[in-house]
Amino acid sequence: MQKTSYFNGDVSVAGKDKYQQTLTRCVARLRGLLPVAGLRNPKIGTANNQWIWCDGPDWVMGFLSGQLWLAHQLTADPVFAAAARARRPQFRAVLDSRKARDHDLGFIYSLHSVAEWLSTGDAVARAMGIEAARALVARFREDGGYIQAWNPVGPHDREQARFANGRMIADTIQNLALLHWAHRETGITDFREVADLHEATSLRHLVRDDDTTFHTFLFDTATGEPLHGQTHQGHADDSCWARGQAWLIHGFANCHRATGNPVSLDAARRLAIKAKALMGETRVPVWDYALPADGSHPIDSSAAAVMAAGVLMLADLVDADEAAEWRDFGHSLLDALLAKCDLTDDAAAQGMLAHGAGHVPAGRADAMLPYGDYYFMEALMRAQGHSDFFW
DSSP, X not given: XXXXXXXXXXXXXXXXXXXXXXXXXXXXXXXHHHHHHTTOOEEEEOTTSOXXXXXXXXXXTHHHHHHHHXXXXXXXXXXXXXXXXXXXXXXXXXXXXXXXXXXXXXXXXXXXXXXXXXXXXXXXXXXXXXXXXXXXXXTEETXXXXXXXXXXXXXXXXXXXXXXXXXXXXXXXXXXXXXXHHHHHHOOHHHHHHHHHHXXXXXXXXXXXXXXXXXXXXXXXXXXXXXXXXXXXXXXXXXXXXXXXHHHHHHHHHHHHHHOOHHHHHHHHHHHHHHHXXXXXXXXXXSBTTSOOSSSSOBOHHHHXXXXXXXXXXXXXXXXXXXXXHHHHHHHHHHHHHHHTBOTTOXXXXXXXXXXXXXXXXXXOSBOOXXXXXXXXXXXXXXXXXXXXXX
């Protein structure tokens, strides 16, 4: 691997202090948010950096819980555990509603129920995590070897059914951690097998020969035959959506961490090398790598945060020389987020990161995002040497 330097010297004491100070501000931000949020979960930020709240089950509903459990891990303050645990009825309701369950069950329950089980040993939380894993396995399509992403919504919307059926997406690889955890907990083969098969299909069909990635891939709904890649949130079908590339870096690295499969490690490494090359000198990427990073297109702080967490995880999985390179890259991503997007010093902001690109084609750009905030905290903790997370 070619040596590249992103720092004028060592990250050492000054860098560690900077990341620790930011983590301390993140915890303070969460503490201040609790009486405002109540039992609500952030969905997306407004132009003045206030939260719009989820109005029911939502794929983003677990990210505040994840942040609360990270804060509990850092401080042992029971107020954070209590705030996360108080949300349990909302998560129970998702398990009880077939229309609320989709491929994002891992995002939701790894950061809520699994996090509670690992943090406190609560048996009800463990049972909810395993129930969510069973529901995720039930979405597996044997004919194509993938977990179905979104739900068709029924006979009143045939267009949505045509769009959703037979589709896998890059985001789902983040949800495989729930299956790997459930396999470790129960020894049930289905959990590991489905995770491995979906990962292999992701590598085969979402990753292009040049190590860029599709956001989604379509299969024939009758036979499972692979058809073609597309985008949903990216710029074009043949472009490379930045957060999708980041999801896959983090996801493949985490699959290797769970299974030891060298193919997973190689995939994470190749996609990270490609993302680094596509970014050029910038360290908060434009929302799609096909677009010029010239200030005329939205950047995506959430993509940088996910990638920072992913490459810092990657650093823990490789030999010392390569690890130093990935830590340098991860720290450079964090440094750029601190320079361009950090809101933890802004007393008026309710979140932690500005300039997230939620869904640019749908008009959602330049906003706080709860997943950006969660991965920002995870990356800061990884940069400080923490290794116990909920994946």
